[in-house]
Amino acid sequence: MNAIRNYMDNILKAVTSTAKGMGITLRYWALEPSITVEYPDRLGKGVTAEDLVSERFRGFLGFEPSVCIACLQCQRVCPTDCIKVGTEKRDEVRFITRFDVNQAKCMHCGLCVEECPTEALFFTKRYEGACFDMEGLCFSHVGEPVPAAKRKREDGGQE
Amino acid sequence: MEQYSAAEKIYELFSEKALALGIPEPVLVIAAYAIPCLVVINLIQGAAGMLTYAERKISADIQNRIGANRVGPFGLIQFLADGVKLFLKEDIIPDAADRKLFKLAPYIVLSSTVLAAIVVPFGGSFIVADLNIGLIFIIVVSSLLVVGFLMSGWASNNKWALLGGIRSAAQIISYEIPTALSLLCIVLITGTFSLQETVMSQGLWPWQWFIFHNPFSFVAFFIFFVSALAEMNRTPFDFPEAESELVSGYNVEYSGMRFSIFFIAEYGSIFIISGLAAAVFLGGGNIGLDPYESPLHMQLLMVGVFFAKTVPLCLVIIWVRWSMPRLRIDQMLTMCWKYFIPIAFACLVATAIWLLVFNGNGIFWRMPAP
Numbered sequence: 267m268n269a270i271r272n273y274m275d276n277i278l279k280a281v282t283s284t285a286k287g288m289g290i291t292l293r294y295w296a297l298e299p300s301i302t303v304e305y306p307d308r309l310g311k312g313v314t315a316e317d318l319v320s321e322r323f324r325g326f327l328g329f330e331p332s333v334c335i336a337c338l339q340c341q342r343v344c345p346t347d348c349i350k351v352g353t354e355k356r357d358e359v360r361f362i363t364r365f366d367v368n369q370a371k372c373m374h375c376g377l378c379v380e381e382c383p384t385e386a387l388f389f390t391k392r393y394e395g396a397c398f399d400m401e402g403l404c405f406s407h408v409g410e411p412v413p414a415a416k417r418k419r420e421d422g423g424q425e
Numbered sequence: 426m427e428q429y430s431a432a433e434k435i436y437e438l439f440s441e442k443a444l445a446l447g448i449p450e451p452v453l454v455i456a457a458y459a460i461p462c463l464v465v466i467n468l469i470q471g472a473a474g475m476l477t478y479a480e481r482k483i484s485a486d487i488q489n490r491i492g493a494n495r496v497g498p499f500g501l502i503q504f505l506a507d508g509v510k511l512f513l514k515e516d517i518i519p520d521a522a523d524r525k526l527f528k529l530a531p532y533i534v535l536s537s538t539v540l541a542a543i544v545v546p547f548g549g550s551f552i553v554a555d556l557n558i559g560l561i562f563i564i565v566v567s568s569l570l571v572v573g574f575l576m577s578g579w580a581s582n583n584k585w586a587l588l589g590g591i592r593s594a595a596q597i598i599s600y601e602i603p604t605a606l607s608l609l610c611i612v613l614i615t616g617t618f619s620l621q622e623t624v625m626s627q628g629l630w631p632w633q634w635f636i637f638h639n640p641f642s643f644v645a646f647f648i649f650f651v652s653a654l655a656e657m658n659r660t661p662f663d664f665p666e667a668e669s670e671l672v673s674g675y676n677v678e679y680s681g682m683r684f685s686i687f688f689i690a691e692y693g694s695i696f697i698i699s700g701l702a703a704a705v706f707l708g709g710g711n712i713g714l715d716p717y718e719s720p721l722h723m724q725l726l727m728v729g730v731f732f733a734k735t736v737p738l739c740l741v742i743i744w745v746r747w748s749m750p751r752l753r754i755d756q757m758l759t760m761c762w763k764y765f766i767p768i769a770f771a772c773l774v775a776t777a778i779w780l781l782v783f784n785g786n787g788i789f790w791r792m793p794a795p
Contacts, residue, residue: 277764284749291748295486302490 316391324374325393327367329407334386336362336414340378348372354411361411369395370403384415432458432553461553465542472739473692474504480692480743487747507685514681519582522678526580531679531686534573538693540566545700546621548710548731549724550717559620560612563701564605567656567694571597574665574675577687581678589674592754593658593665599761600655600662606769607649610642610776611635611705614787620701624709625716626793629730636706638787639779641772646706648769650738653702655757657694659742661749662757669751699738700731707734 305318319325327349336353348371352364378387395403436457443453478493478501485492493500518527544559546552556562571594578590614635615623627634636646655662666674676687703709710716710731714723752760785792 280760280764288744288748291487291744294489295483295744298489300485300489300491304491304494 315394319391319393322389323391323393324376324389325391326369326389326395326405327372327378328388328390329365329367330386330388331362331365331408331412332386333384333415334362334365335384335417336360337383337417339381339383340387343377343381345375345377346371346373349378353414356411360414362408362414363411365407366404367407368404370400386415432461434550435460458554462539462543465553466539468547469539469542469693469696470689472696473689474508476692476695476739476743477504477507477688479740480746483740483743484747487744511681511685516681516683517678519678521582523580523582526576527678528683530573530577530580531683531690532573533576534570535686535690535693537566537569537573538690538697540569541694541697541701544620545697546624546704546709546731547700548716548727548729549719551724551728552621555619555621557617557619560608560618560623560705564601564608567604568597568601570657570690570694577679578665578675581675583678585671585673586675586677589665589671589677592671593675595754596658596662596664596757597656599758600652600765603648603652603761603765603769604656606766606773607645607652608705610645610772613773613776613780614638614642614785614790620704620709621716624704624711627708627711627790629708629711629713631708632789634706634708635787635790638790639776641775641779642706642787644768645772645776646702648765648772649706650702652761652765653698654742654745655761657691657698659691659695660746661751663751664754664757695739695742696735699735699742702738703731703734709734 303318305315308318309315316325336351338351338353341349341351348368350364350366350368351362354361354363374389376389379389382388397403436454439457440453444450481503482492482500484490493503496503496506518524541563543553544556544562546555574593574597575590578586578588578593581587611623612618615626617623623635631637635642637643658665664674665671666676671677676684679687710727710729712723712727712730714727716724716727719727
């Protein structure tokens with residue numbers, strides 16, 4: 267008798283659990299709205315792609331030459347060697363001659379941004395980088411050589 | 426003279442003119458059968474395309490996504506873009522594969538679907554060939570699927586593909602039995618294997634359908650529907666192509682158009698199985714008129730009624746896929762051999778006893794006067 271009861275229980279369980287599961291999906295199918303936000307449909311009318319992402323979004327790297335002390339930490343720490351910094355000493359003043367970021371190689375790990383002592387390197391919210399040539403993703407942030415900023419700790423701090 | 430199929434109708438329409446032109450009769454017969462066959466093949470292609478679109482949209486709705494909406498209005502012609510993409514893909518045949526079998530397998534799988542479509546009555550007189558063994562024919566050609574799956578699995582020379590093929594053999598052969606037994610319940614009532622006659626002996630209203638003939642045919646409908654899901658390898662019974670276990674199963678080595686032929690066969694068989702369920706259990710395209718005597722616009726209405734029953738069943742099949750997780754292989758075989766087959770047998774015997782006791786009448790359905 268026990269076996270028969272088990273058998274019937276199994277049938278009942280199969281039917282009810284199937285009905286329950288399909289009821290849940292039916293509710294989602296018919297009632298719940300889709301929560302996906304499609305990116306190109308929301309652009310225009312003053313809304314740019316940058317407005318759609320969150321505050322801490324890791325987009326392309328941005329560079330502010332006026333505070334860069336040319337310590338080359340970012341170039342050293344980069345796992346993919348996508349940052350190339352060139353410096354030159356003219357009349358006892360260090361100049362930054364190049365600051366190139368290859369965004370095609372960058373994996374947005376954020377090590378360089380963490381490492382940067384003066385926050386000269388930071389993440390922007392820009393991410394629309396589609397182009398027909400890989401060269402289009404190599405950004406030169408410094409055109410004319412600019413003098414590097416003074417280091418803050420001249421009094422025996424680590425140079 | 427009674428007309429039993431679209432092919433015979435075409436033959437009658439053109440026979441006088443063609444014979445006067447000196448076209449030999451065998452050519453005319455072949456042409457008369459080839460035209461509806463081509464129409465049916467294209468119907469299956471179109472249905473498969475629209476079902477892939479429906480699958481994407483419904484799965485998206487269930488998962489709170491949006492789904493295809495870029496190609497055409499609401500993404501309606503997305504499947505054409507997919508088809509063009511698959512045509513342009515490289516056709517790769519592995520070096521170690523058995524080339525002849527590898528090339529042959531997709532066509533066998535597709536032909537099993539298309540052959541089944543021959544005997545499905547699309548309402549009115551629109552049926553390619555009304556065989557008097559229609560239901561047996563469908564059961565036989567749907568087991569041709571196993572040959573194609575095993576062939577593709579073996580010819581790929583790939584362990585995953587072979588496992589998928591062997592699983593499909595175990596699955597399809599086991600689930601053929603409950604499918605056939607549940608269809609036999611209806612054969613007992615009508616006394617014929619012909620699908621057109623099965624449709625004609627039902628009526629327009631739900632209580633004239635065979636699903637409500639007696640309580641056992643009601644159970645038989647669900648057994649037929651679930652085991653048909655298993656027979657065409659749909660989730661929750663998609664063991665031959667279990668994505669998480671077998672990568673992609675029997676079709677793992679296929680690419681380009683050969684892969685898409687498997688795809689068309691899968692979605693085409695959804696349509697065919699829904700059409701079969703609609704015709705046998707849900708009255709098909711019957712609106713209470715004689716399909717061969719009524720005028721053309723009434724026949725087109727019958728086609729509309731048939732599709733109005735088939736399309737919701739297709740949607741239910743898609744809905745099941747996105748609700749149910751895949752079973753384990755032993756659970757699947759337990760379900761077949763310990764539950765479906767005994768219940769289907771019980772339904773068959775109980776239907777026979779019911780017919781004996783109530784003199785062939787159902788709860789509402791009445792035996793037509795001889």
